[in-house]
Amino acid sequence: MFIFSLCAACLFFSMLLPSGSDAADIGNCLMCHKYPGLSRIDENGKFRLMYVNEDIFNNSVHAKVKCEGCHPDIQKIPHEPAKKVDCLTQCHIIEPSSEKKFSHKDVAESLAASVHAKVDKKGNPKSYPDDIPTCKNCHENPLYRPLSFFKRVRPGISDVALGRCRVCHKSDEFIFRFYNHVTTRLHKIRNPKNIAEVCARCHDDEKIVARHNLGTRAVFSYGETFHGKAARFLDERIPDCLDCHVKRGESVHQMLSYENPNSITHINNRGRICATTDCHPSATPQMANYKVHAEFNKEQSPLQYYFQVFFIVLTGGTLLPLMGLLFLDLFRRLFPNAVIKRSKSTNGKTS
Amino acid sequence: MEKHLKIKIKNGKKYFYKFTAIQRAQHITIATCVIVLVLTGMPLKFHNAFWAPYLYALFGGIKVAPVVHKLAGSVLMLLFMFHLIYIGYSIVVDMILPLKRKKQLRVVTVIKSLVTHPIMPSLKDVTDIIDLLKYYLFLTDKRPAGAKFTWKEKFDYWAPFWGIVIMVSTGIVMWQKEFVTQFLPGYVINFALIAHSDEAVLAALFLFIWHFYNVHFSTSVFPMGTVFITGYLPEHLMVEEHYEYYQKVMKAAGLEDEILPPDASAATASEKEPKTTRIISVSDLPPVS
Numbered sequence: 001m002f003i004f005s006l007c008a009a010c011l012f013f014s015m016l017l018p019s020g021s022d023a024a025d026i027g028n029c030l031m032c033h034k035y036p037g038l039s040r041i042d043e044n045g046k047f048r049l050m051y052v053n054e055d056i057f058n059n060s061v062h063a064k065v066k067c068e069g070c071h072p073d074i075q076k077i078p079h080e081p082a083k084k085v086d087c088l089t090q091c092h093i094i095e096p097s098s099e100k101k102f103s104h105k106d107v108a109e110s111l112a113a114s115v116h117a118k119v120d121k122k123g124n125p126k127s128y129p130d131d132i133p134t135c136k137n138c139h140e141n142p143l144y145r146p147l148s149f150f151k152r153v154r155p156g157i158s159d160v161a162l163g164r165c166r167v168c169h170k171s172d173e174f175i176f177r178f179y180n181h182v183t184t185r186l187h188k189i190r191n192p193k194n195i196a197e198v199c200a201r202c203h204d205d206e207k208i209v210a211r212h213n214l215g216t217r218a219v220f221s222y223g224e225t226f227h228g229k230a231a232r233f234l235d236e237r238i239p240d241c242l243d244c245h246v247k248r249g250e251s252v253h254q255m256l257s258y259e260n261p262n263s264i265t266h267i268n269n270r271g272r273i274c275a276t277t278d279c280h281p282s283a284t285p286q287m288a289n290y291k292v293h294a295e296f297n298k299e300q301s302p303l304q305y306y307f308q309v310f311f312i313v314l315t316g317g318t319l320l321p322l323m324g325l326l327f328l329d330l331f332r333r334l335f336p337n338a339v340i341k342r343s344k345s346t347n348g349k350t351s
Numbered sequence: 352m353e354k355h356l357k358i359k360i361k362n363g364k365k366y367f368y369k370f371t372a373i374q375r376a377q378h379i380t381i382a383t384c385v386i387v388l389v390l391t392g393m394p395l396k397f398h399n400a401f402w403a404p405y406l407y408a409l410f411g412g413i414k415v416a417p418v419v420h421k422l423a424g425s426v427l428m429l430l431f432m433f434h435l436i437y438i439g440y441s442i443v444v445d446m447i448l449p450l451k452r453k454k455q456l457r458v459v460t461v462i463k464s465l466v467t468h469p470i471m472p473s474l475k476d477v478t479d480i481i482d483l484l485k486y487y488l489f490l491t492d493k494r495p496a497g498a499k500f501t502w503k504e505k506f507d508y509w510a511p512f513w514g515i516v517i518m519v520s521t522g523i524v525m526w527q528k529e530f531v532t533q534f535l536p537g538y539v540i541n542f543a544l545i546a547h548s549d550e551a552v553l554a555a556l557f558l559f560i561w562h563f564y565n566v567h568f569s570t571s572v573f574p575m576g577t578v579f580i581t582g583y584l585p586e587h588l589m590v591e592e593h594y595e596y597y598q599k600v601m602k603a604a605g606l607e608d609e610i611l612p613p614d615a616s617a618a619t620a621s622e623k624e625p626k627t628t629r630i631i632s633v634s635d636l637p638p639v640s
Contacts, residue, residue, distance in 0.1 A: 226525075229398045233413040282529045289537030290528075296545070304541055311549035318510075318553060322561045328487035333570050339492040 027077070029067040030054060042081070060141045061184070064177065065091050087135040104135070110253035115260075131208050138198050142189050144180040192231035192240035196222060199241045216300060221293040244273045244292070358604050359583060365609075366583035367600060377434060378579050381511070384427040388518075389555045391420040396548045421526060428519045469499040472509070476502035493613055496594035507562055514554045521547035586611070 032038060033052040042048050057063060068074060069091045073083045087104050095102040111117065118132050119125055126132060157179060165175040188195070200219035202208050209217055222228040222241065230238040242252045247264040256263035264273055271285025280287065294301045296308050359366045370378070391410050394403040410416040446464045450456045465471065479502050482495035500508075524531050524543035531539065566576040571591055578584045589597040594613050601610045 223398070226395070229395050230413050232398050233394075233404060233407055235413040238413075280529050284529070284532055286535070287528060287532035287537050287540075290532075290540045291538050294541055301541075304538075304545060307542055308545050308549065311545065311553070315549065315553040315556070319556055319561070322557070325483075325487070326561060326564050328484075329564075329569065332487050332489075335489075337492070338489055340489050342492055 025067060027067055027074075029077075032077075056143065057141070059143050061144060061181075062141050064093060069093070085136075107135075107251065107253050110251045114253060114255045115257040115263075116253075116255060128208075128211055131202065131212065133202060137201065144184050145187075145189055188236075188240075191234065191236055192227075192238050193234060195240040195242055196228065196231055216293040216295055218293055221295050224295075225292055227292075239279065248276065357600055358606070365586040365589075366581075367586065367589050367597070368582060369578055369584045370582045372582065373437070375579060375582055377430060377437070380430050381427065382579075384423045384430065385554070385558065387423040388420060388427065389551070389559075391416045391423070392548075392551055393555070396551065424519065424522050424526075427515065428523075431515050431519060470505060470508060472502075472505055473498075476505060494591060494594070496598075496613060497592045497596065499593060499596040501592055503565055507565075510557060511554065514550060517546055517550050518554070521550075 030052060033050055034054055036051045038050045040048055040050070062070070070085045070087075070089065071082050072089060088108050090101045090103040093102050094100065112119075116133055117126075118129055157176065161179065161183075162172075162175055165179060169175050169178075190198070196219045203214065203218040204220050206217065208214075218241070219228075223232065227238050227240075231240060242255075245255050245265055246252045247254075256265070258265040258267070260266060261268065263269065270288040271283070272288075274280045274283035274288045291301060291304070294304055296304045298305045357368050359368070390406060394400075394407040394416070397403055407413065407416050410419050442465070446468075447456065447461060450460055450464065467473075475498060479495040479497060482491070482493075485491045486494050521543040524535075525540060525547065528540055566572060566579070567574070571588060576588075578588075584593075586597075589600075590611050590613065598610055601607065
């Protein structure tokens with residue numbers, strides 16, 4: 001009841017305010033959803049915020065998709081609680097190369113053939129199906145992140161680039177949209193640090209790692225390598241999870257298990273990961289046997305573990321006696337003339 | 352070869368020649384390299400620390416700091432190679448040629464000269480450590496009478512000597528990983544990383560606590576020891592740390608009458624030290640002739 005009264009109030013106030021509706025908002029959903037306070041407690045007692053920031057949404061990759069494109073169950077205003085968004089729904093936009101309605105079904109097919117499929121090789125459902133990622137575990141509604149080199153270090157659209165588009169294309173709205181569409185695919189949507197953080201949601205969760213026998217906290221161990229550390233220091237060029245776990249030129253959704261002979265991480269293919277032109281072109285397959293995901297614990301890598309223990313013992317064994325001597329020296333200097341038994345030659349007198 | 356006085360007297364104070372210009376140049380080079388290497392390496396070792404990104408940014412961040420690290424490492428490697436040549440040259444000029452002139456050049460005499468060189472560890476170091484512990488525990492009022500190089504200085508020399516071998520070799524493995532893994536398995540890089548980073552922490556703590564305390568922060572030398580710049584050690588430090596060698600040098604210079612008693616350093620530390628440390632500075636010392 002509360003939500004209906006809130007919508008009615010929104011409707012009233014929206015008549016008084018200038019319309020901020022976007023081309024995608026034909027259903028005038030923002031009439032209510034533009035208000036930051038639009039929220040409710042759902043049946044499970046969970047706080048739900050239904051506010052849509054118009055500026056953020058209009059700069060997102062889904063800005064041209066109508067609200068009903070993802071929420072087809074909503075047919076009238078005010079509406080009943082909406083169902084969860086199904087990313088495989090056919091959108092109300094036409095894919096320009098095929099001129100067919102667009103959907104993410106191809107992505108779902110890639111995902112179904114990957115290590116993240118809900119069923120195993122024999123078609124049996126995997127245990128703990130809730131741990132298997134779906135679209136929204138990895139993706140929000142991403143913002144366009146256009147190439148910045150035309151503007152040196154400033155992100156955003158370059159007037160220089162737009163000038164080139166205008167040679168042929170007259171509609172600024174079209175130019176803006178396709179410039180973003182193309183450039184955002186020419187590089188990573190997220191920087192390596194953010195990619196690692198997305199994977200860490202599951203792959204650093206100790207319970208998930210244990211119940212799927214994954215053997216390592218993948219992002220933690222990646223973070224201990226130079227690649228991981230450079231990613232942490234916001235290096236954009238450093239390889240992240242996707243660079244090594246997906247064969248070059250293939251969809252990142254088609255990530256395969258290292259046991260799969262078609263996988264780039266399979267022992268026979270691994271050498272090709274490092275030896276790409278942009279990374280370590282002269283690398284041999286041996287280099288790829290570097291244990292990227294070694295945690296140096298006794299169970300996973302005993303040799304490395306004891307090698308590390310050796311250095312800890314060496315450090316402690318060297319520094320602790322020296323620190324002891326240092327403190328004894330400091331203490332002795334507080335009482336330079338104190339002694340239990342004086343030597344005969346000086347008899348404790350200083351000259 | 353440079354000619355130096357063994358003892359310089361300036362304003363009535365004695366200074367004892369300890370390090371040659373080339374030794375001091377090597378020391379300043381290694382010190383600079385190590386400080387730069389620690390500052391550009393520790394942010395990677397402790398990448399989760401709050402200060403790591405700021406310290407790294409000071410050296411140009413992820414794009415520049417690794418280059419600075421490799422540059423400093425390369426200089427350190429070249430210095431080490433130079434030092435090995437310097438050792439070889441010193442052995443020839445200071446040991447082999449004099450033995451040849453005396454017509455005593457034999458394998459046994461060369462080995463004997465090497466083993467008894469002042470920088471080599473000896474049995475006296477063990478007795479000196481025991482005597483020092485006795486002094487620390489108030490069992491005696493006498494410090495051990497140190498030789499030209501005390502056990503602390505020998506430790507300060509030999510620990511970084513082998514430390515550099517480990518740091519440079521593992522650093523090269525990680526830097527030239529494509530080349531190294533032509534012959535060795537990839538997991539060698541894992542071992543190199545462990546050795547490089549753990550040995551670095553050991554070396555940094557050793558140098559910045561133990562070495563700095565002995566040569567700069569101890570009450571006898573605070574706020575700073577100057578021998579690494581001037582090459583000359585003040586008399587009160589000679590008495591405190593190198594009494595056996597001090598007596599030898601004084602006798603050789605014909606100054607037996609002016610030899611201070613072994614506990615003079617305690618008096619100096621408590622009474623004369625403030626005046627002495629104020630007076631000692633690089634500019635006050637006579638130029639090396």
